[in-house]
Amino acid sequence: MSHTTSDSDDRVLSRDQTDSPLMDEGGNLVQGVLLKKGPWTSAEDAILIDYVKKHGEGNWNAVQKNSGLFRCGKSCRLRWANHLRPNLKKGAFTQEEEQLIVELHAKMGNKWARMAAHLPGRTDNEIKNYWNTRIKRRQRAGLPLYPPEVSFQALQESQNQNIGAINNGDTGHQDILQTNGYEIPDVVFDSLKANQGVLPYVPELPDISGSNMLMKGLGSPFCSFMPSTIHRQKRLRDSVGLFSGYSGRVKNEFPSFDQFQNDSPEKMARTFGLPFPLEPDPTTKGPESFGVIQGSQTLSNGNFSASKPTSGAVKLELPSLQYPETDLSSWGASSPQQPLLETVDSFIQSPPPTGTVESDCPSPRNSGLLDALLHEAKTLSNAKNHSSDKSSNSSSVTPADIADSCTLNICETEWEDYGDALSPLGHSATSLFNECTPLSTSGSSLDEQAPVEPYVGCKVKSEPVDQTWTPDRGKESTNLYDISQADALLSSDWLGQGSAYVKNPTVMTDAIANLLGDDLGSEYKQMTTGTSTASQGWGFGSCAWNNMPAVMVPGGQQKLISGFRFVA
DNA sequence: AAATATGGCAACCGCTGCCTC
DNA sequence: CGAGGCAGCGGTTGCCATATT
Numbered sequence: 001m002s003h004t005t006s007d008s009d010d011r012v013l014s015r016d017q018t019d020s021p022l023m024d025e026g027g028n029l030v031q032g033v034l035l036k037k038g039p040w041t042s043a044e045d046a047i048l049i050d051y052v053k054k055h056g057e058g059n060w061n062a063v064q065k066n067s068g069l070f071r072c073g074k075s076c077r078l079r080w081a082n083h084l085r086p087n088l089k090k091g092a093f094t095q096e097e098e099q100l101i102v103e104l105h106a107k108m109g110n111k112w113a114r115m116a117a118h119l120p121g122r123t124d125n126e127i128k129n130y131w132n133t134r135i136k137r138r139q140r141a142g143l144p145l146y147p148p149e150v151s152f153q154a155l156q157e158s159q160n161q162n163i164g165a166i167n168n169g170d171t172g173h174q175d176i177l178q179t180n181g182y183e184i185p186d187v188v189f190d191s192l193k194a195n196q197g198v199l200p201y202v203p204e205l206p207d208i209s210g211s212n213m214l215m216k217g218l219g220s221p222f223c224s225f226m227p228s229t230i231h232r233q234k235r236l237r238d239s240v241g242l243f244s245g246y247s248g249r250v251k252n253e254f255p256s257f258d259q260f261q262n263d264s265p266e267k268m269a270r271t272f273g274l275p276f277p278l279e280p281d282p283t284t285k286g287p288e289s290f291g292v293i294q295g296s297q298t299l300s301n302g303n304f305s306a307s308k309p310t311s312g313a314v315k316l317e318l319p320s321l322q323y324p325e326t327d328l329s330s331w332g333a334s335s336p337q338q339p340l341l342e343t344v345d346s347f348i349q350s351p352p353p354t355g356t357v358e359s360d361c362p363s364p365r366n367s368g369l370l371d372a373l374l375h376e377a378k379t380l381s382n383a384k385n386h387s388s389d390k391s392s393n394s395s396s397v398t399p400a401d402i403a404d405s406c407t408l409n410i411c412e413t414e415w416e417d418y419g420d421a422l423s424p425l426g427h428s429a430t431s432l433f434n435e436c437t438p439l440s441t442s443g444s445s446l447d448e449q450a451p452v453e454p455y456v457g458c459k460v461k462s463e464p465v466d467q468t469w470t471p472d473r474g475k476e477s478t479n480l481y482d483i484s485q486a487d488a489l490l491s492s493d494w495l496g497q498g499s500a501y502v503k504n505p506t507v508m509t510d511a512i513a514n515l516l517g518d519d520l521g522s523e524y525k526q527m528t529t530g531t532s533t534a535s536q537g538w539g540f541g542s543c544a545w546n547n548m549p550a551v552m553v554p555g556g557q558q559k560l561i562s563g564f565r566f567v568a
Numbered sequence: 569a570a571a572t573a574t575g576g577c578a579a580c581c582g583c584t585g586c587c588t589c
Numbered sequence: 590c591g592a593g594g595c596a597g598c599g600g601t602t603g604c605c606a607t608a609t610t
Contacts, residue, residue, distance in 0.1 A: 038578095078580085082578075
């Protein structure tokens with residue numbers, strides 16, 4: 001459809017009009033010339049074509065000056081590029097083109113101009129429009145953005161490429177990257193950056209963190225834990241700002257992702273306690289591990305992707321079909337009075353309890369969906385090939401684990417009883433523990449003996465503790481166990497409803513139970529073993545002061561867990 | 569047949585990066 | 590090195606056509 005209008009179109013300014021006191025596009029005078037807006041007329045087209053024939057493309061601002069056109073340079077360029085330049089292919093996209101667009105988008109994201117370069121005769125605008133309408137259609141249909149085969153193929157290519165890079169260890173991968181057009185996200189994991197000698201060609205760096213995309217792609221639960229990467233103080237500050245006003249309705253409101261974009265992904269990951277690079281779950285092989293994370297609630301249905309379109313869709317208007325396997329009740333009904341439960345410092349928040357939930361989680365600047373997956377896949381793959389110093393310091397967080405983290409949202413329901421804004425429990429977990437810590441220490445410094453109380457739901461690294469940090473309060477457990485913070489946040493070894501998600505290592509379970517004493521300890525153990533489903537009132541977090549894990553027991557009392565600590 | 573909703577396209581707007589001075 | 594100009598890119602908006610009620 002062309003919006004070219006005839007010169008008689010009353011929206012078109014006559015030459016007389018343009019010669020009159022002039023206004024610019026916005027109605028202001030610009031150098032005595034009225035720059036016209038709106039549809040182009042055939043006469044204008046002719047003028048522009050003639051001008052370009054004579055002077056060539058470029059220098060668009062000169063067009064207006066020299067051709068008599070009353071259009072700004074930008075408008076001229078756009079008109080020429082999208083409609084007038086030779087070799088433009090008109091008409092609907094062919095099936096081949098459509099398939100190519102899908103594949104290209106999977107690789108490039110919203111890089112329309114780059115995609116257009118792969119589609120001779122097509123313009124970025126056309127592709128963009130096509131994609132946007134396609135997104136709408138698929139969203140309406142509840143279909144994943146990318147067909148499975150595209151996801152699979154892209155991932156395969158990614159993995160092959162990555163393996164090749166690692167195996168070769170040379171600089172001969174420019175071709176690979178150039179060939180497949182993959183782009184390494186701007187903020188790449190350090191492992192990849194370290195590989196830049198191996199992967200020297202970084203065609204274009206989307207200004208988006210792969211992690212961010214991944215997080216978004218993984219859905220809100222992931223998004224929700226991202227803030228853990230914030231500097232602790234900032235987290236604390238933000239947490240107050242974020243949640244202090246929320247005595248009531250929970251909404252997905254997360255600190256800006258931008259907050260993390262200055263941090264290296266490794267830093268982010270480590271801050272989370274994430275193994276870095278991430279290790280894939282050895283039990284989940286193949287791309288489906290990423291395209292559809294097994295066990296994932298948000299990711300089921302093949303809609304796992306991390307691009308803006310999807311993030312937007314998932315984030316805000318994900319069709320209900322995209323949660324087909326999700327028992328929404330498991331997310332915790334979003335009671336208006338429900339305080340947001342973030343597992344300690346984590347800002348963990350619920351995914352949309354309904355298909356259309358307002359979310360303020362900012363979308364990272366646009367990028368491709370699958371791109372994030374691919375990047376993550378690379379990262380995961382790198383994990384196997386990278387130094388042990390990182391892996392040794394990390395527990396394995398599998399996609400399934402990550403997906404399971406969704407179950408953290410279960411916690412939300414467990415705080416319902418503490419929704420009173422006046423209660424510390426009505427605040428974020430961070431603020432909760434900010435407030436609770438002094439209480440729990442009976443006046444003693446946290447560096448001193450703090451009444452230690454268990455923590456649930458953290459994956460405990462079985463490696464012995466940092467011997468340099470030996471609080472004397474570790475009477476119940478002689479060793480200090482490091483807990484990957486991200487494990488705690490990611491894994492759902494939280495006290496899920498029905499204890500379905502409790503996977504606490506025995507050592508921690510026992511320690512916690514001991515710390516809790518007979519009654520609570522017994523209750524706790526019953527939960528962790530699944531023999532009791534009475535998890536109401538339990539909560540977990542970390543002490544904002546010293547990063548010690550803490551537990552909230554029914555009744556609202558919070559206690560620090562000695563013998564364990566989060567490691568960043 | 570009219571009103572409304574939806575789809576599709578063209579164009580505009582704002583931002584960013586590059587280049588020149 | 591910083592400012593200004595320019596070109597390009599991506600997001601958004603507006604308009605028209607078509608479909609649906």
